Amino acid sequence: xxxxxxxxxxxxxxxxxxxxxxxxxxxxxxxxxxxxxxxxxxxxxxxxxxxxxxxxxxxxxxxxxxxxxxxxxxxxxxxxxxxxxxxxxxxxxxxxxxxxxxxxxxxxxxxxxxxxxxxxxxxxxxxxxxxxxxxxxxxxxxxxxxxxxxxxxxxxxxxxxxxxxxxxxxxxxxxxxxxxxxxxxxxxxxxxxxxxxxxxxxxxxxxxxxxxxxxxxxxxxxxxxxxxxxxxxxxxxxxxxxxxxxxxxxxxxxxxxxxxxxxxxxxxxxxxxxxxxxxxxxxxxxxxxxxxxxxxxxxxxxxxxxxxxxxxxxxxxxxxxxxxxxxxxxxxxxxxxxxxxxxxxxxxxxxxxxxxxxxxxxxxxxxxxxxxxxxxxxxxxxxxxxxxxx
Amino acid sequence: xxxxxxxxxxxxxxxxxxxxxxxxxxxxxxxxxxxxxxxxxxxxxxxxxxxxxxxxxxxxxxxxxxxxxxxxxxxxxxxxxxxxxxxxxxxxxxxxxxxxxxxxxxxxxxxxxxxxxxxxxxxxxxxxxxxxxxxxxxxxxxxxxxxxxxxxxxxxxxxxxxxxxxxxxxxxxxxxxxxxxxxxxxxxxxxxxxxxxxxxxxxxxxxxxxxxxxxxxxxxxxxxxxxxxxxxxxxxxxxxxxxxxxxxxxxxxxxxxxxxxxxxxxxxxxxxxxxxxxxxxxxxxxxxxxxxxxxxxxxxxxxxxxxxxxxxxxxxxxxxxxxxxxxxxxxxxxxxxxxxxxxxxxxxxxxxxxxxxxxxxxxxxxxxxxxxxxxxxxxxxxxxxxxxxx
Numbered sequence: 001x002x003x004x005x006x007x008x009x010x011x012x013x014x015x016x017x018x019x020x021x022x023x024x025x026x027x028x029x030x031x032x033x034x035x036x037x038x039x040x041x042x043x044x045x046x047x048x049x050x051x052x053x054x055x056x057x058x059x060x061x062x063x064x065x066x067x068x069x070x071x072x073x074x075x076x077x078x079x080x081x082x083x084x085x086x087x088x089x090x091x092x093x094x095x096x097x098x099x100x101x102x103x104x105x106x107x108x109x110x111x112x113x114x115x116x117x118x119x120x121x122x123x124x125x126x127x128x129x130x131x132x133x134x135x136x137x138x139x140x141x142x143x144x145x146x147x148x149x150x151x152x153x154x155x156x157x158x159x160x161x162x163x164x165x166x167x168x169x170x171x172x173x174x175x176x177x178x179x180x181x182x183x184x185x186x187x188x189x190x191x192x193x194x195x196x197x198x199x200x201x202x203x204x205x206x207x208x209x210x211x212x213x214x215x216x217x218x219x220x221x222x223x224x225x226x227x228x229x230x231x232x233x234x235x236x237x238x239x240x241x242x243x244x245x246x247x248x249x250x251x252x253x254x255x256x257x258x259x260x261x262x263x264x265x266x267x268x269x270x271x272x273x274x275x276x277x278x279x280x281x282x283x284x285x286x287x288x289x290x291x292x293x294x295x296x297x298x299x300x301x302x303x304x305x306x307x308x309x310x311x312x313x314x315x316x317x318x319x320x321x322x323x324x325x326x327x328x329x330x331x332x333x334x335x336x337x338x339x340x341x342x343x344x345x346x347x348x349x350x351x352x353x354x355x356x357x358x359x360x361x362x363x364x365x366x367x368x369x370x371x372x373x374x375x376x377x378x379x380x381x382x383x384x385x386x387x388x389x390x
Numbered sequence: 391x392x393x394x395x396x397x398x399x400x401x402x403x404x405x406x407x408x409x410x411x412x413x414x415x416x417x418x419x420x421x422x423x424x425x426x427x428x429x430x431x432x433x434x435x436x437x438x439x440x441x442x443x444x445x446x447x448x449x450x451x452x453x454x455x456x457x458x459x460x461x462x463x464x465x466x467x468x469x470x471x472x473x474x475x476x477x478x479x480x481x482x483x484x485x486x487x488x489x490x491x492x493x494x495x496x497x498x499x500x501x502x503x504x505x506x507x508x509x510x511x512x513x514x515x516x517x518x519x520x521x522x523x524x525x526x527x528x529x530x531x532x533x534x535x536x537x538x539x540x541x542x543x544x545x546x547x548x549x550x551x552x553x554x555x556x557x558x559x560x561x562x563x564x565x566x567x568x569x570x571x572x573x574x575x576x577x578x579x580x581x582x583x584x585x586x587x588x589x590x591x592x593x594x595x596x597x598x599x600x601x602x603x604x605x606x607x608x609x610x611x612x613x614x615x616x617x618x619x620x621x622x623x624x625x626x627x628x629x630x631x632x633x634x635x636x637x638x639x640x641x642x643x644x645x646x647x648x649x650x651x652x653x654x655x656x657x658x659x660x661x662x663x664x665x666x667x668x669x670x671x672x673x674x675x676x677x678x679x680x681x682x683x684x685x686x687x688x689x690x691x692x693x694x695x696x697x698x699x700x701x702x703x704x705x706x707x708x709x710x711x712x713x714x715x716x717x718x719x720x721x722x723x724x725x726x727x728x729x730x731x732x733x734x735x736x737x738x739x740x741x742x743x744x745x746x747x748x749x750x751x752x753x754x755x756x757x758x759x760x761x762x763x764x765x766x767x768x769x770x771x772x773x774x775x776x777x778x779x780x
Contacts, residue, residue: 001405001631001634003408004402004405005403005404006401006402006404007401008398009397009399010397012397012650014393014395014651015393211631211634213618213635214611214615214635217610217611217612217614217615220611221604221607221608222604222607225604225607229603241601244391244651245601245604248604248650249604257642260402260404261638
């Protein structure tokens with residue numbers, strides 16, 4: 001087990017009819033004028049917009065509304081909203097949406113407290129630790145951004161989809177999670193979210209640290225929970241109890257607790273996927289469903305017993321040698337993604353061999369990637385080629 | 391799943407050679423004069439006293455030292471130290487020890503910020519939410535107090551061993567956990583701690599809430615980890631990796647995460663045990679080893695399938711009817727406690743039938759106890775009688 005520090009000061013308010021508490025939470029913290037950030041129109045259709053605005057009004061909180069945050073959120077929009085925050089003398093940023101909106105809010109909140117170019121923090125040229133306070137109402141579970149200090153934004157002109165943090169200041173102060181509102185979203189958003197959450201667990205589970213029984217048990221429990229309840233939701237989309245399990249598992253998958261005692265994850269596959277969704281308009285979860293089994297096949301020989309453990313504990317595969325179990329487990333991951341109608345090959349999203357060199361070039365910008373195996377350009381190319389296979 | 395709020399702002403610093411960071415953490419938070427609270431002589435023998443005082447000195451932190459906090463800590467000592475804090479104008483309380491020292495620190499920190507009688511908060515006559523900031527260096531894992539907001543203190547003259555919290559202010563700001571120093575303690579302190587941690591998990595697991603897959607998986611993983619590594623430590627007391635697993639599991643067992651979505655636990659058995667350790671000088675963990683299997687036997691018929699689940703998931707008992715599995719699981723808990731040399735009957739600590747009425751009377755002061763089954767005096771008496779059986 002590695003030495004570690006763990007700190008997570010986000011307050012979670014979870015359950016049915018909790019969104020109406022947002023105004024009171026802002027008021028308790030002394031805020032009077034918030035930036036109300038959201039994405040597309042879904043919050044108008046599911047009643048969330050009305051609940052939030054009523055709650056703000058009832059607690060005498062002024063707001064400046066900015067909509068139009070896109071999936072795979074972009075830096076140009078972040079820049080635009082930073083200027084609004086500065087001009088309007090905003091107290092706090094309220095993100096109402098999924099990971100894209102919350103990640104944008106983190107970049108905006110840090111950028112509004114910084115005189116330079118916020119992208120410098122993504123490039124590692126500057127280390128920030130101040131942000132406007134961030135509050136969130138989560139409407140789509142996937143990234144875990146509601147309870148961690150990280151954000152991923154795309155710089156469009158350079159096709160860089162990169163991560164940043166402004167340290168402790170990037171943790172949301174309060175995140176409200178009402179699982180029931182997610183049942184009105186298209187089912188593929190649920191399955192993309194499930195894949196994203198599972199991928200976060202894989203990144204941590206396979207980072208090569210030894211003596212991690214507690215967090216391995218924790219990871220396996222989260223994976224079994226996600227698989228079980230995603231299956232139920234596939235046929236019973238409005239099942240609240242299964243939705244609540246899936247939603248809370250997605251938050252716990254990346255709130256830091258599962259990283260304790262580890263080397264804090266591998267993250268090569270996330271970096272590789274970011275290149276795909278920087279070029280193509282596909283969901284991050286869909287990209288991960290394609291790339292994670294490919295990465296696993298490429299690296300499993302470095303620690304086959306850990307891949308065999310995944311097979312045993314999560315998929316009840318007990319027959320065969322360590323290597324056979326490892327391979328069966330990887331196949332089981334891929335089969336589960338097929339079962340929930342996620343793509344599992346680059347061919348499924350119309351990417352062919354000729355598109356690969358540019359993606360490899362982009363992913364290699366931050367190489368070497370990963371920790372279990374340090375991937376250089378050749379490795380990344382090999383993984384993309386495995387991902388072509390149906 | 392129940393609606394819930396979750397918030398835990400304690401920063402954990404975990405691992406080898408971390409205790410020397412305490413002075414820097416206090417300095418970073420701006421504190422200059424601390425109350426340095428500890429228990430008996432063990433911190434002089436294992437080097438912790440010297441590490442802490444050097445770290446304070448190196449960071450120009452003044453300290454007022456108070457030792458002599460006893461296991462099953464008492465209110466008279468808390469009163470005494472509150473006066474010292476007020477007189478010495480203390481900035482923060484630094485607890486160096488196990489649950490007894492940390493619990494005392496919480497009561498002292500709240501009492502030093504309050505003009506009335508701190509015991510009023512235990513009796514529920516007043517609700518406090520202010521404390522001096524609390525920092526801890528954990529030297530014995532068991533109670534989980536290093537990462538939660540609760541404390542248990544005994545009012546000696548009335549034999550009341552009761553719990554209190556001053557809300558968010560009772561969370562330690564920083565807790566440092568170096569597992570390696572616990573290997574110098576007598577083995578029975580390790581096994582008492584393991585029983586205490588397992589009991590916290592049982593209190594949460596058996597509180598009767600339905601649809602709690604995530605936290606049930608989490609509980610079962612923690613229990614398997616504790617059982618596995620306590621067995622290893624029994625024969626290999628200095629095994630760092632097993633110590634680290636056990637120590638972190640004990641913290642996670644009661645830091646709130648395992649309560650999310652539940653009704654926050656049953657707690658009848660803890661209340662019953664508190665009566666025993668209010669009268670007899672026995673370790674809380676030893677008392678729980680006796681009383682938990684007895685409570686389980688008395689209540690399992692209310693939710694036999696949950697007791698059968700424990701048997702299956704933690705002890706791999708798969709044969710028999712639901713009721714048979716439930717009973718085998720309870721027997722397996724008791725057998726594990728025997729295996730690690732914990733008492734499992736009141737007879738083992740020389741309590742006989744004639745002693746029971748007074749203990750029942752004391753435990754019933756806060757009745758009805760529990761949640762899975764609300765226990766009144768008759769129930770408590772029945773459980774004590776089951777606990778007489780070897």
